[in-house]
Amino acid sequence: MSCDSSFFFSDSNLEEKCQLANSLCAQNQIFINYYSIIYCQLNGHWAFFIAIAILVVLIIFRFMSTLVMLYLTPAIEFITDKLNISQSLSAVTLLALANGAGDVVTAIVATETLDGISYNIGSLYGAGFFVATLVVSITIINSQTYIVMKSYFIWRDILFYIFATIVVIIYGIIGELSLIDSSFLLIIYFILIIVVIFQDKFSSKSKKQFDELLIDNPLDPNETQESEQIQQQSQNLHLDSINNQQSCADKSFCVVDVPFRFILKYSIPPSTQVNKYILIFTIFPSLSFIYFVLGSNNYDPYAYLYISSISMILAIIIYTSYPQGNDLPNYYLYIQIYITIVSLVWIYCLSGILIDTLTFFGMLTNLSNSYLGMTIIAMGNALPDGIVTMTLAKQGYAVMGITGAYFGQIFGLLVGLGISLIKTNLKTGASVKFDLFNQDLMQQNLIMIIIIFSTLFVLIITFFYGILKKYHFARDLSVLLILIYVLVLSSITIIAIYEAV
Structure with a gap:
């Protein structure tokens, strides 16, 4: 017997299905055994679960978004200021954690499932593709000013993203990842941090020389000033948008927000106005x-x-x-660190429930894990960053928004995938199988291959577009990115449905 749709849609009796749900299928669940609930308690009425699953996924994403914006982000912002970390360094460390926490924790939790790497590749590259295409294009359209990106965004951030993706492809060709291979992903991110520190140290001199070598006309002085204020303004706008929603002018999620805020209020210490x-x-x-x-x-x-x-x-x-x-105690920093820890535990719990729900949903619909990861999980994790990025664009801070969104995805890919793979290496004591280009598994891996190479293709286009246009992002780029997104999403959806049928 196997825990798949063919068995559960067979004519086997409920008792036999219930036994399988409590034994073999339990290995596919982390926090909630939906198999047992449906076939042991609800007498196999799985159709009702479809509606419940959609509602649960929406609620989890809303809960996670509220948690990050009201607790995790303010706590990390305070830690950044208190430790006097530079704006650039905080962007690739603490603030990247705030933006990419959902992706990282989801990737770590997904390793508990039998096909965790498909979830991880699908969700991490799905989120990156979503940000690099749809979020960037809408940001360009919504921007109130002409967008001139920083030179280091093209030559540092995108190049690191491209290099990391090429490394993942090479591992797919090799077919497995050892502990050293998994650790190399984290090493790439540490190298990025070192580069940022080096640029910080010699910013006043080296950045000016670097820009003069790469671009004929100097950057707008206003953009330079914007860079100095990037993190503080970003967080202020981020929190202002949340405070505006507290009045429930947006009625769509007001009903579920009230219990969310109540639960969080009494399970996490307050991050502001303590x-x-x-x-x-x-x-x-x-x-x-x-x-x-x-x-x-x-x-x-x-x-x-x-x-x-x-x-x-x-x-x-x-x-x-x-x-x-109104004075703060000397140990207030440790309170904020504790808030960060509790917030990450909450995200771990929510991610586990999310993956449990999607695993069972995938079994019922026979949709692949990579497809579910790159659509539902990816869009859900990337959507809060996308909303903030587009809000910043309307406020005139499009450069800030795009840079922050990209950093969140780089952090999620390198740190999230790296830690999740290391966890699997240590748990199993063996290499993680990643036969991406195995001829026998080509049809099974087709969606993963498409999303990885589509992301790489978009990054390369953005890289050369930025150079040729002297770092100016215009609306012709947004049109191209939207077309690519629609084409790729349509293609993988057709493939996923064809495979399911």
Whole structure:
């Protein structure tokens, strides 16, 4: 017997399906065994699940977006300012984490599934393709000013993205990734950080010389000023857009936002305007949540007594040491670090439920994991960044938005895929199979191949377009990118449906 659509749509009795759901199919689920729910509790009424699955996916993306924008991003912004990290360095580290946290955590969680690498390649390259085509094109259209990109965006960011994609293709040709191969993806990102640090150190001199060599006409001084303010303005606009939605003028998600905010309020310490009583009140729920998600499957009830003791001690320390008025305590930085940790645990939990839902949905529809990853997961993870990028364009900060969106995708690819593969290497003690160009698996891998090479093609087009146009992004580029996106999405959808049928 196998856990696939052929068995579940067979004439086998419910008892036999229920046994398979609780045994073999349980390996495909991380947090929620949908197989068991449908065939053991709901007597096989799977059609009702389709509507529920769509609703669950939408709610998870909304929940994750609210979490990132209201808790993770402000916490990381505070850490960046407190540690006095330069704007450029923070863009490729902490702020990249805020933008790419969903992609990274989803990739790590996906390694728990049997076909995790298909999810990862599909979701990471799907998100990158979505940003590099649709988000960039709409940003160009919505921009209130003429877009002149930075020279380092073309020569550093896009080139690193192209190089990383070529490395992934080479691994696909080799057919497997050892621990060293997986680690090399992280090394590429560390090299990018080193390049940024080097540019930061010699920015005033080297950037000027670099631009003079690459472009005949100097960049607009206003653009240079924009670069200096890039992170602070980006975060302010990002948070302003969220605050505007708190009034529920946008009624579409107001109903589900209320319970989201309530749950988050009492499971994560507040990231802004911290009241010591709310902070004290959230210690036990947040610590309990971390243990519940990351703890062993055999939960020890006595563990919550230990958590209660730790919470009491921390509560006394905070109550007696928290300053009066608007002053912040000396340990406020550690509070923000803790908020970041709890936020990432929440994203881990939500990503696991999302993958459980899509895995079962894929079994019912017989759609490939790579297709589900590059459409539903990819668009869901990239959409918040896309909305912020397009909002920045309307405010006149298109360069800032595009640069930030690209960095988020580079971070997701190199760090997310790298960590997830290392995790699999260490867990199995063997190389990860990645027979991308195996003749026998060509039809199965066709969607992955298309999305990888489509992303590479778009990056190369953007690279040469930026050079030929002297870093000016015009509307003819947006038209071309939209056409590529529609063509590729239509092609892989037809292929996925054909394979499913």
